[in-house]
Amino acid sequence: MLEINMDDVIATIQSVQPQLTAIAIALIVALVATVAVNRRTVANQGTRKLTHASVWVAAVATVAVAINLMLTGPLNSMITMATGTRYELSQQTIDTTNDLAVDIEREGITLLQNNDGMLPLTDTDSLNVFGWASTNPVYGGTGSGALSDAYDTTSLLDGLHMSGFDTNDELTGFYTDYATTRGDVSITNTDWTLPEPPVETYDDGLLSNAKEFSSTAMIVIGRVGGEGSDLPDDMNATDHTYDDESNKPKAANYTDNSSEYQDFPEGTHYLELSQSERDMIDLVTDNFDDVVLVYNGANTFELGFVEDYPQIRSVLWAPHPGQAGFAALGEVLRGTTNPSGKTADTFVRDLTQTPTYENFGDFPYDNVDEFGVESTRGIRTPAFVNYSEGIYVGYRFYETAADEGLINYEETVQYPFGYGLSYTTFEQSIGAVSYDEATGTISFDVTVTNTGTAPGKDVVETYVNPPYTDGGIEKASANLVAFEKTDELEPGASQTMRIEFDDDDMASYDYRDAKAYVLEAGDYGISIRSDSHSVIEESVISVPRTVVYDSEDNTHNGDVTVATNVFDDAAGDVTYLSRSGRFVNYVEATAAPTDFSMSDEDKATFTNLSNYDPSDSDDADEQMPTTGANNGLRLADLRGVDYDDEQWDLLLDQLTFDEMDSLIANAGYQNAAIESIGKIRLSDVDGPAALKDNFTGVSSIGLPANIVVACTWNKDLARAYGETIGDMAHEINVSGWYAPSVNIHRSAFGGRNFEYFSEDPTLTGELAAEQVIGAKSRSVYSFTKHFALNEQETRRNGQLCTWANEQSIREIYLKPFETIVKASGDAQALMGSFNYIGNVYSSAHEGLNETVLRDEWGFKGFLETDYFSGALYGYQDADQLIRNGTDAMLASTETTNHIDSRSATSLNAMRRATHNILYTTVNSWRYENGEPEQSTPIWQVALIGVDIALGVLLAGLVAISIRRFMKRRAGER
Template sequence: MFEYFKKKKEKKQEILQRVSEDKEKLKERKQEIAALPESERKAEIESDKLLRKEQKQKRKEEIKSLSRKERKVAKKEAKMYKKLKNRPIRFTGWSVFAAMLLFVVVTVGPTVTSVVENMSGKHISIDTTSAEAIQVREAADIVSEKIANEGLVLLKNENNSLPLEDKKINVFGSTAFTFKYGGGGSGASDLTRAVSLFDALTNAGIEYNKELYDYYMGLPELEATTGNSDTGIVQVVKGMFSNDEAAGEPDVPDAAIDQAKAYSENAMIIVQSDAVEASDVSGNQLELSDEMHCLVEKVANSFNNVTIVVNAGNTLELGFVEEYSSIQSVIWVGTPGPFGTNSLAKALSGDLNPSGRITDTYAYDVESSPASENFGDYKYENLDKAYLNYEEGIYVGYRFYETFYQGNEEGYNQTVQFPFGSGLSYTTFDWNIVSQELNSDSIELQVEVTNTGEVAGKDVVQVYYSAPYTPGGIEKSAINLITFEKTKSLEPGESEVLTIHYDTRDMASYDMENENYILENGTYEIKLSKNVHEIDSTVNFELAEDIVYQTDAVTGTEYKNRFTQSGNELTVLSRNDWEGTYPSDQDDSKVATDKVIERVQGHEYNDDLEMPTTGADNGLKLGDLKGLDYDDPLWNEFLDQLTVDQMINYVSEAAYHTIAIDELGVPNTVLMDGPAGFSFFGFKQFEAGAYPTEIVVASSWNKDLAYEMGEMIGQEAQAYGIHGWYAPALNIHRSPQGGRNFEYMSEDPLLNGMIGSGMAKGASDQGVIVFMKHFIMNEQETNARSGLLVWANEQAMREIHLRPFEMTVKEAGVTGAMSSFSLIDGKWANPALLNGMLRDEWGFEGVVSSDAVFGFMEAPQAITSGNDLMLDVLTAPKQKQLLEEAYEEHPEAITVGLRNSMHNALYATLKTHIFN
């Protein structure tokens, strides 16, 4: 074994040397090209691109000719090369955080006290100890376990090996003692009531091998951490400084194996991943470590019935389960909250019939999707900014695999292990379409679902569509999720008729050339499916003529391309030319154009605005405006009363709260993280309801349950004295490597939108400002907090990245949003996004807060672009100073911007339970 690791280290050093040499050659080549006359330069760049593509294709052909064993080694080396070349940085962003803190301490002096107060939460007053608070928290725990129950996914169950017939089990691996209940950062939650795996097994009537348990507990390197997991900022700091090697695993002696085999033929191993906010993960962190693989091999070769439990918020490589026939079952639990162990144990015993479905594609190689080609650390040579090219376009997750491998079933099966939406049950179901009504306005199907098995269970009817595609025309995925419904628990022989309904225009594609949405004529195949790849039945809808949508269905605002000013040229993936357009970070120009530099560094103030009235005495209190429309004339009279200083203080001091303006009846509000239950990011601990992370909420495929969670969050908010919730997080799983994938829901925008809008509406209905986040394209942690320029085309932005937010605005009526760290189309706090898209096109009325403030995020640009509040823990005094200086130079623009921000924030405040 020692020799193996020695060889592995040598190989890594060899590849690291190759990476260094290649980077040096590339640098020299760039210098050569830069020295050429401009007329020759472009031709040389194109020639180099062509050469790289030819070399890449040649290498692919060489790999194909290798034996399976040689191919595996070659692919592993290629992955290691890429990982070392563009590895996600574990500390980027939070090193900025530390530097900013040091800057504040050294240079600001007296303001250190306010910084400490902000971070400690002394300014935030909530009560979680009242009888009402305790009662609502107990109810929250029930909802939490319901979500864990329905979010659990059975991925494999050969020979009906589960539920266990013999209720005895051997639990192998240190991971059983470090069960991951949730994630780190803002997605962390209160785990003080977490149930250990072994207590959960006992609760479910399953006996575990106590001698094996004692063996692990006796290992000096192992400590039981159940219920004491690091959370919040502690997890983040640990994660950002950890290396990118997968965790090791203690060996198990033969004597322990022999004892365990005599105890039971049932064995279980938990596999995990490490990912927290502020740091992404490398590809090899999503596969088994060598030590863990050794454990799996030893256990699989010794026991007849092995269960693998996937306890991770990121998509792992699970190809190893097919290497051993004894691995009979695979259960995905994700990061299921404090009671997820109970759900797992009940599934093993048969007290729970799994009904969840996975929310991502499980590929044999997690880096096989095009988005993985542009994921990592990319920086401009002539601009102090990092960038990220979304060259995959609309082909995220299953949209790529199902389209690229269309008509190539063998290739698909070699690439995809578990398709998006996969999930099994202990029973069987039959579907029957009992009625259908299809027209240009709406699609409606009545589907009868019957339990044809022997135990009670729930089923999910997934509905997809395939639109007519013209080669070279608008990009379209071969298949798209359009809606879904979940049954109630059906007893054997029982049936339920589900109504499947959606607007026909929801199948439209965005046409960038004509700046509208369009349903092109032809056949639309509507597919009732078990998962994205397993189609149960298909209904065809024939559209004789194109239907063009020029305006938004809700607001009537005319569609137009809003994100075309950057001048950044992308080669976006097209199904019409896979080979010619497939992303490669080798093709990137790392030199920012003058247009990009100007776009990033410039900010325009409108000095032609009329100066508003300030400091008037109109005798109005905020409560006098309760129930009035956003544009009611009385708002102007109220806002005229605000002074410039009051407005500057209000928008600057908005980290986890807003301040009171007593003379105008403006109350202070408390605003809290997080998506898995209220938290103060680990700065300040308090007891609150703790839920599964959002990926598990989504894996329930239960919209009603998502609403119930949001509703419970809202009831907790009322009991504790909280008025705003920094959640739900609606970003996409663009790549399996995203550090916050546990906190996000899915690779599919519609699933994100349907579950997210359910959560948001539940909380909003209880009088809570729901800050849907992170608006938009915050799918990578590496470089995010230093100002990451994200480039994409408008179709991908609208159909993939904006879609969940649009659905949540229109279906949940949210009054809050949190902007992302990302510089969209070259701008942080982009007015085309925050005003043009969010407010004008979608009709959003409410407040936009920044995410946690870092150096590139400045209040004057924010409040004149549609970002109203600064979530600034460290440098609020600096933001005030910046606003004061900007006011001296641009008084009209700054005053109007402040007034708009106050209007937005106070309108949202009036909707909270404070005024009920």
């Protein structure tokens, strides 16, 4: 379902303002002229009527011309997309996709606790399912990650029934009678209400009947997140929650379930139990001794309360399952599926004590009024966020902090990263670890044996603990470096897994001294672990000499050019967390900001639409490129032709300024046509768990969210995910997929954590790369997003300056993108982010988009902005972006998405951008069989017909009016 975003509405109105003004003027002039004629020519009826007819014919003609200009100009792309052919999935594809969704959820559901072996439930067929979320669970996120309502959805209760469980219908009716919808969490509205019935509404008959129905209870707790809204980290405070309507901080919007108490008392947040939920759990555990808790949410939750209730014997994490995945929940409870999921994030006991808590949210500058953007929502001024924790994100912090004595691990962490239980047991044994210095390869075998009584799968997690010098390069004591998942092993069976990685995967980025990746000499601990904290076996390899990756013949991880400092200006005046002195600066580095002023130095170089002038970056030495040549090439001729082949120059010489501008400017949810070279319009669509055409309404089935894929730790399932997306894309005529989303779970409160994978860049990058490769195998190009440092939704498009040091940018936040680019090859795409990196808009950051992406990583494809709303956001200018490495504007309306300058600098940038777009699109599946047929959009055909009919009608009216006037005039004589 398409969400109506007021930014889109306002941008659309602004784009047609000249035409609307012309229409208004034409009608006003016609009315004024009519009144004036009536007053001045009362006695001469013939003259008056002829004048009336002439005036109104002219007015109608003017209106018709204005409407034509609107439709064929600013609204052209939008109408073309909205009137496109509606395609449907075949039943075979629907069935195959649903089967895959269940497979993913089977391996993504994570067993966090199973005291006394309560699960699987083999001795009961009846379940009392408590919790309002059992009747309205969370299937996916909101915004671009929302699921379509065009396909059947397996509910949580359906999933239980499919595995033979009877559920208490009286309880279900009780919850649905109380409420049928949760609060709306969307881009344009956030209502965080959790409609959990107060305990006083459970009558004695309901409970006595429940106990008679079954002695086993299941409690469901659900949480939702979505695009545009981070989860409230304090439900009552106004310091971290941004109100996009008023441009001011605000408390979270929710409604209490009772007038007798607050659901969220002072100091509580969205990722802990509400009072109504806690009361319900008290009620259930007072009446049942065998209770399983299911947490249905993508963001890690404070689950420490389960230790207060011995009746809660088992805990399952069942993140967003998509439209069919809940079938797996019943299987896991029944035991026909043995859970093999592992946590993709660390579950801590107190989310307010994480290193990022005080530096995540809403921090507006107090001295940047000159950069304010005027909109219907008031003046929006730049804001900032400090990534002050540096590289110590997620488990990297907790493992290192425990090793250094900063924290008590057991008191801080409840379920480590990479943790998950099974209905069976496994043993892992590591073979000899070899280090081939000549090739830089570390390799060894791990044998996994099922030592229990049930078939199951296990994950081999490999971590590196590098040597650390106090005060030297920052290093975490645990770093996931490789992982593999076994096949399903029968009891007693074994499988040997080969683990290989390169020594430069153990290197760290030194942004202070070497300004390069460095593999320091010393002993490196190579361990296999059952999670980030629990070592199974460890071996040590010794690196005899320090290696600095700073020369052309010695680059890091296959870089085309040497990686060196690019983001010095993005570090800002921030104190970054350091391991030095056993994290002696922890309190200072993780404290909330106290300085809300942008420095004079940063203000001097800050750019938005108010001060951007393309001529400031014009290169007087650049030569004007050739345009409009007649070389006779068609785009289809260049399919499979190398990116650097001279034929591309000949093709690009053929294009005009307007053709390149249209291709670059009109890339919102499509890839525009260029008729002269046989470039057809292609469809590019949302979202991370499905394919959704926001204009025609055509959509695919929603697969489980990427957090579920991450919890599977299964590369084969991730590859199948991408392949299935590619298969569905063919059937609904889609060429480009706005996914996968690979930003990092920096904070548990991130609104889009459901569509991002993990807190770890290795797990994220490896699985997302498989998705991209899978889609590419079907010649569908993926827009990996959001490039880069888009870890929060708060003020994401409000000129948000993101400050981070180069080491964390490269090792944590860019690493998934790097992995994907290097693994998936050419002819792919990326989508930029809304935020600034330091004080430079990410899509205008030459260092990010040219130096790192293209020069270092060798990317050959095209980079598109996130949604382009130009003047509304106040900082998106197409000319600036193409000069700094961005190629296409994700715009569906006319704004600042067109190129205004015709300088040689702009035209050469347009040429490069056009090359990148065409190279990717010609290698997509639509060009597999030569040049596709290109037809005129049906609405344009209809418009031509209407224009002809209207022209004939107006001409006829004029002719009739003149003839009548001549008759009256002849009669008067």
